[in-house]
Amino acid sequence: MKPDVKICGLSTPETLEAALSRSASHVGFVHFARSPRHLDIEPMADLVRIVAGRAETVIVTVDPDDALIARFAEEVMPDWLQLHGRETPERLAEIKAKTGLRAMKALPVSEATDLDAVAAYRDVADRILLDSKRPKGSNLPGGNGVSFDWTLLTALDPDLAYMLSGGIDAGNVAEALRLARPAGIDVSSGVETAPGIKDVGRINTFFDELDRIASEKGPKP
Numbered sequence: 001m002k003p004d005v006k007i008c009g010l011s012t013p014e015t016l017e018a019a020l021s022r023s024a025s026h027v028g029f030v031h032f033a034r035s036p037r038h039l040d041i042e043p044m045a046d047l048v049r050i051v052a053g054r055a056e057t058v059i060v061t062v063d064p065d066d067a068l069i070a071r072f073a074e075e076v077m078p079d080w081l082q083l084h085g086r087e088t089p090e091r092l093a094e095i096k097a098k099t100g101l102r103a104m105k106a107l108p109v110s111e112a113t114d115l116d117a118v119a120a121y122r123d124v125a126d127r128i129l130l131d132s133k134r135p136k137g138s139n140l141p142g143g144n145g146v147s148f149d150w151t152l153l154t155a156l157d158p159d160l161a162y163m164l165s166g167g168i169d170a171g172n173v174a175e176a177l178r179l180a181r182p183a184g185i186d187v188s189s190g191v192e193t194a195p196g197i198k199d200v201g202r203i204n205t206f207f208d209e210l211d212r213i214a215s216e217k218g219p220k221p
């Protein structure tokens, strides 16, 4: 089955259209002041309006308070909130109840024991996103363009439909899909020319590679 593909950290109509025209399943917009991909509520709402149901829309944020989640739900109206902070399973349930939105919980991974956290979240999160742990020197909990050891994921329950992210690009996505078998992949830096600068050419190259992988897997005559 084709994996979901989320292009994250979009911030311009041109790059958003590129992702949509190649059938991204999810498009992500970051609201986190320190991020080079940060968007305020209004420009984010403008981009979500452009999507107009062609993909699922995701606001990526970190430990949002109640006032902020209310603004997301009322002014942006995305399909998902993706949470990259220290949100507990209880807080995740509360955010879902208050907004009516689906929640994707990002869990940072660098070693096998990091996967223990999955058990606490899998029943409350609508999707788990397994992302690389923040590298030393970075002040961002995501979007760092570094990958982790995907062979760790072979220990996961095969029924867990998770998203994989962290340093995925056109050069390594085939290996990511082969080793980790995720239900979806999430890409940000891998389709940028510099942090926060998405590139239409790189988005197309990434989807070309996914098409090539799908054609290799297709039925042989």
Ligand SMILES: O=C(O)c1ccccc1NCC(=O)[C@H](O)[C@H](O)COP(=O)(O)O
Binding pocket: 008, 009, 028, 030, 032, 035, 036, 037, 060, 061, 062, 084, 131, 140, 141, 142, 143, 144, 145, 146, 165, 166, 167, 168, 186, 187, 188, 189, 190
């Ligand atoms: O992308 C950001 O700047 C960001 C900031 C704060 C929290 C999360 C953030 N990104 C989360 C994502 O969903 C990224 O797509 C994911 O971490 C993978 O990023 P990359 O390794 O750059 O592909």
